[in-house]
Amino acid sequence: MRRDRIKKLLQDKVEKEAVIYGWVRTNRSQSQFGFLNINDGSTVTNLQVVYDPEHIKNFEEVSKFRTGMSVEIKGNVVLTPEMKQPLELHATEINLLGDCPEDYPIQPKRHTPEFLRQYAHLRCRTNKFNAVFRIRSVAALAIHEYFQSNGFVYVHTPLVTCADCEGSNQMFKITTLDFNDLPKGEDGKVDFSRDLFGKQAFITGSGQLQVETFAMGFSDVYTFGPTFRTENSNNKTHANEFWMIEPEMAFCDLNGLMDTEEELVKYVIKYVLERCPDEIDFCDQFIEKGLKDRLTKLITSDFKRITHHDAVDLLLNSGKKWEFMPSYDADIQHEHEIFLTSKFGPVFVTDWPRDIKAWYMKDNPDGKTVAAVDLLVPGSGELMGGSQREENMEVLQKKMEEFHVDKETVAWYLDTRKYGGNIHSGFGLGFERLIMYLTGVDNIRDVIPFPRTPKNCEY
């Protein structure tokens, strides 16, 4: 069964016979001819199909075709340079493949995001989600190609784990036991020795600890997989299941890390602009005016680097009124991020207060800060977060005690410092945050095919 894809017809612009398979978006029929707009998912652009009773046998039938029906259409590609669309298909045969009753929710009109979230299984049939999910797909490939062309090895870190660098109170527990008939030990507590793994297991919130061990064999590695948080918060930027990219580089300090972050984000944006011009145009027009300019500008900017201390100085001396007062000991708030990125464009904020950052980050000589970095970008705030890791075994063990990290469960992790350790660094990039940045979509629920949020686990 030969299939022509609409994207290719529109690219090739060649007059020829073609056969397409797709779905009716609209049908305008008059007495002597009609127009079908067909989408096959290969591009956000529809193909205009002209039909008339002279060339097809079932004109009456076709003129009643409804939105959403699936069809097979044979015909001739005719170039129409004088028209709005560069070409159209003059049908010689049109066959109905799948009916679509009138209660089809995806009618050809504007739907609100809230309405479409009720139909996560159908919304990819709209232009918006066609564009957003294609960009998501192409951006994922861009990430793989960036890393692998730079010699990184893709590591599938485990999702099921008994250890986690973010702390087990943020993790989902998993079990094969019967919830209504749990085996109990002599202490009256659940006896997980009878569970599949012989102990309490979780679904991970990060692959960092495991991927660090692979950096000590391959030098440059990355993970790219789903990640889970149990956070019970309903807002536009958090989901309980999301995808994350976590690169880790041996023999690499914080400066080398920032170089890689900057190169990666520019690579991905450039890649998407080149491969998805129609989708970006669509998002520019219907989701965020100025999106394309914003992305193009970022590719050519030089990312600034500033310490957290200097950033707080700037914020305090800005003369602005802040809802949250900037502090040398505290995190940077969204209002601060907006100020900093409007001043600098994309900016790396480095050397954060150690007490608000994670235990595995490298202590700076000042004893107060760690070699951590957040990348802030205009219009979105924090896009990536990373750090040099504490490679000194003694310091690391002291920090683990101080931060109440159980050394037993991550004894293997300490071997990365014991056997041939070295200065190494890594970062995390939330994939959905990147897609929101690339498309202008402002709600994480609209960049995930089937979002999982509190009280929401449909499909």
Add this chain to the structure above:
Amino acid sequence: MRRDRIKKLLQDKVEKEAVIYGWVRTNRSQSQFGFLNINDGSTVTNLQVVYDPEHIKNFEEVSKFRTGMSVEIKGNVVLTPEMKQPLELHATEINLLGDCPEDYPIQPKRHTPEFLRQYAHLRCRTNKFNAVFRIRSVAALAIHEYFQSNGFVYVHTPLVTCADCEGSNQMFKITTLDFNDLPKGEDGKVDFSRDLFGKQAFITGSGQLQVETFAMGFSDVYTFGPTFRTENSNNKTHANEFWMIEPEMAFCDLNGLMDTEEELVKYVIKYVLERCPDEIDFCDQFIEKGLKDRLTKLITSDFKRITHHDAVDLLLNSGKKWEFMPSYDADIQHEHEIFLTSKFGPVFVTDWPRDIKAWYMKDNPDGKTVAAVDLLVPGSGELMGGSQREENMEVLQKKMEEFHVDKETVAWYLDTRKYGGNIHSGFGLGFERLIMYLTGVDNIRDVIPFPRTPKNCEY
């Protein structure tokens, strides 16, 4: 910090100054000079470094360097076409970065797979796992490139789900509730309305049902992500967490599906042979003699297509003694697969007995078989399994009743048939099975970075 990677030095074969970072594999020191073998993870091949007291300041120190230490080495690349290795590095400076005590388990000798499984966090520092996990990484990219260059959209189907096509008795349950203080309803059963998602949730065994809904928008889609099974079996081919590729194609019947399967497997093998020649040579020499021939042969074979019925005929008429008697109503056993692939080479077995296959598969007109297909390959048996899907709503609903599938939880799935449905097909490819096929490794535990099997959830 400029880093030369050993792989590039070996490829470029240019005499120049270089600085490398890596780990000591071996050190042979004599009174007037010594040789370090250094690996930096960029290739399975080590770099030979020559050092002598004339050119480095710390000859005494370096001559005592142990396996596993991490080092920085500056020097000059010298081509040595008359030697075993094409080039070596004449050191001008060698610095110890990370010590490695003598209890380091990965000493330069043969270790058994069983021994190395105890050190999943260190074993990627051996040649074998360096080769296997690089092939895994490159094969993953090959899969993405194959699909995306053919217009498929990569869909991240959810892992957390309340619906699953494989049946919830094979799924892990997840919760945020306290196992030792579970809220109970009036019926005495656990009250999941107080769990994060407001109901009992699972970790999925397949993204197929969800990805089918996206095929009805994009035509050609695929998933590639982790998958989970609770199977309590300890053998060489099963793990509780593994990665799976699930493509789904609208407007595509079983023949189109087989075309794609054949093209995909050939593409991936070709890609890996081209990009990982040293790794494949290593596997050929140390894991499976004849591996490279086997893979090369597969690329040029024409995959045969035979029905299950005809395959059983052949088996029954073969004159062979079978442990399991071939039957028209039953699955094909491993001994049968060996016979069929030694006769045909790679072979698609189609049209399986409907009662042993899944509910969503397309009933054939004979009422006894379904339009399903398994791809059998020499040396491995089943590599992929797929089917045309039952697109007829009435037939599908009857089959769901017959197979005891809960229509309520997958009502959304039925919309793929209600709104613009069509003939469509998809398959599943277990990624680990592919990697075993590509490397000759015979135990799934040795192709997964941190394998999860019953009673085994370390790291």
